[in-house]
Amino acid sequence: MARLYIGKLRSMHSLTILILIAWLIAFTLHERYLTRSTIRKCSWPPLKESKVVNPNRVVSPKLDLRNEITNKDEGSTTSDDERNKQSNEDGEVAFSNMKILFIADPQLIDNHTYPGRNQLLLKLSQHTVDVYLKKNYYYLINELQPDYIFWLGDYLDNGRSSTDEYFYTQLSRFNKIFYNRFKKTYKRNVNFFVNLAGNHDIGFGDEVKLDSRERFEKEFGAINHYRVLDGLGFITFDTLSFSSTHSNINRESRDFLDNYFNGGAVKDVPRILLSHVPLYRDPNINCGPIRENPKFNVHGGGYQYKNTIDEALTEEILTKIQPDLIFAGDDHDYCDIIHSNGASREITVKSISMAMGIKIPAVQLLSVSISQKGHESTLTYGTDVCHLQTPYENIFSYVILAIVSGLLVLFSNLKQAGTARFQYSAVLPLANSNSTKLRNFLREQEEGENEEEDEEEEEDMSSTSFENNLTSHNRKTGSFSLPSTASKLLHIPNYTFTSSVNNSSFLTKVGGGWISNKLSEFTKFFRKWNLGNFFKQSIILAILVISVYYFLFCLTL
Known part of the structure; x- marks a missing residue:
């Protein structure tokens, strides 16, 4: 049975x-199964932390505008009828549990990401990162x-x-x-x-x-925008422009902050x-156990x-x-702190991309519910990080599999090269009964090739000498006839000998004698081991593998 199996592998x-089949299994494992199973480990966190908002002043008329962007106006899935069903006899309204996904810093690789990198490598990097983002995002949404x-x-x-x-x-x-x-x-x-917007989208400060x-x-x-969704206010604030010292840049952000959240509001x-850049915090503050880098560099910066x-500015915003709650990005790594006012919790969300200098990309999940009774609102929430598939594990596996595939193809060709020269068709009578003896005989003949070639050269030289002597003798006797055996010996060797001398002379003149020998040896080696x-x-195998990957695992995302 084993022989039959090995025979098929030939x-x-x-x-x-x-x-x-091996590549198909590897692609399915890394591009589908592991990605999906990693995200399936994530779940919406339970509601466990509560905060009560109890205003003691009348709402400023300026804030009426913010309530125009409501659940109903924004097309939310929660209808007025559903909200009324959640109202009790005391007039308390409990909004349905909201599941909110926060995503930071995809920062798609472009021509400016790696200056000086070869265009082929850049395109390969873009493709690798884009596929990683696409497949993880696909399963995040679906799961x-x-x-x-x-x-x-x-x-x-x-x-x-x-x-543009x-x-x-x-x-x-x-x-x-x-x-x-x-x-x-x-x-x-x-x-x-x-x-x-992020600093890579519009810049920062001045x-x-x-x-x-x-x-x-x-x-x-x-x-700069304010909206209320299911009784919860979301403030998108352009802290990038707000950080500028130029009025033509910071005017819109400052007007937004003053008009909506100042005075008697x-x-x-x-x-x-929501802020792209995190707010200021104590430089020695601990970001929590989930963070990869040991310390948050509060004062760091660059171009x-x-x-x-x-x-x-942070104190003014707070x-x-x-x-x-505050959710920010920009740092690419996780950080969870309570600000000095004791009332605001800020979470810096990890980057979703595999190219942002972190080992394991992630997104942030927020489960939140709002209940209202009169002018009082209660925020109940739970938040947790959702790690994505570990990057580069698939690439490492593909490199190993590519090496193994290449070795198998090489071994198969070497095996064919070793047997092809000594195998005859089964039609020959000797193929079955005396094949071993025949192969041994042929191997012995091959080993003696060099000796035979030397003997042939000596015979060529002898025949040439014989020709000269014979011609000289016939001139003396006046006869120009040659024996038949001599004609057979002289015809082909003289032609071959003259040609080789001319070629050798030409290659020697141009310094190509050594090159010619090496080229001949390489060609012989190339053919002997079936490397072509x-x-x-x-x-062909590489084209097939790439086609399987592209058509079955890229286009189907």
């Missing part, structure tokens, strides 16, 4: 099929089915400095990965919010690019603040980048907005 077609999705900025790596043509090319990539397939379920500014900011708002929505509903908002078939079969 067929290249059978080996190709077995290798393709968790969030009610709302909020994005926390940095959608493109260089949106701030891109030309290049920007819209990258925007199309973003939509293909995150939006187009789910636009029937999630609608922009209804339950899919991408209007929070370096905010106004034309890029205008373009961003045109495509993604207003970057009262906090009548719980509030969640159009800063780790936190200035301390004075005082005026009075947020119960190896490279041909390897290329």
Whole structure:
């Protein structure tokens, strides 16, 4: 049975099929099963923390505008009838449990991400990261089915400095990965919010690019916005422009903050603040056990980048907005703190991308419920991180499998090269009974090839000498006839000998004698070990594997 199985493996077609099956299993495992099973470990956290909002002043008329953007106006799945069913006899209204997904910093790789990198490697990096984002996002939506999705900025790596043509090319990539397939379920500014800008989208502080900011708002929505969803207020605040010292840059953010959250404005509903850049905190504060990097660098910064908002601006934001929860991005790593006011909890959400310098990308889940009784609102919530599939494990597995596949193809060709020269068709009588003896005989003959070649050269030289002597003798006797045996000996050797001398002379003149010998040795080695078939079969197998991956695991996402 074992012999039969090994015999089948000798067929290249059978080996190709077995290798393709192995690749299919590997792709299914890494691109589907492990991605899905990792996300299935995540679940919406239970409601366990509560905060009560009890206003003691009348709502300012300025705040009436914010309540125009309500559940009903935004197309929420919770209807007025459903809300009325949740009202009790005491007039208390309990809104349904909301499941909210926060996503930070996809920061799609573009031509500016890795300066100087080879274009082929850059395209390969883009493809690898895009597929990782697309498959994880696909299973996040299908397995968790969030009610709302909020994005926390940095959608493109260089949106701030891109030309319009290049920007819209990258925007199309973003939509293909995150939006187009789910636009029937999630609608922009209804339950899919991408209007929070990041520093890679518009810049930071005094370096905010106004034309890029205008373009961003045109495509993604207003970057300063307040909405109430199911009794919970969401504030999207452009802290990037707010950090600028130039009035032409910070005016819109400051007007938004002063008009909505200043003076006699009262906090009548719980509030969640969304900011791309985290707010200032104690440099020695502990971000919690989930964080990968040991410390949060509060004062760090760089080109159009800063780790936190200035301390004075942070105090102004906390005082005026009075947020119960804050969700930020930008840092790429996780951080969970309570601000100095003791009332605002801030969570820095990990990046969803595998290319942002963290070992395990993640998203943030928030379960929240609001109950209202008179002017009092109670926020009950639970939040947890949802880690995604560990990056690069699949790439490592594919490299190992590629090496194994190549070795199997090489071994198969070497085996064929070792037996092809000594096997005859089964039609020959000797093929079955005396095949071993025949192969041994042929091997002995092959080993003696060099000796025979030397003997032939000596015979050629002898025949040449014989020809000269014979010709000289005939001239003396006046006869020009040659014996028949001499004619047979002289005809081909003289032609071959003359040609080789000419070729050798030519190659020697151009210095190619050594090259010619090495080329001859290489050609002989190449044919002896059947390497031509190896490279041909390897290329065909690679094309088949790439086709399986692309058509079955990329186009189907």
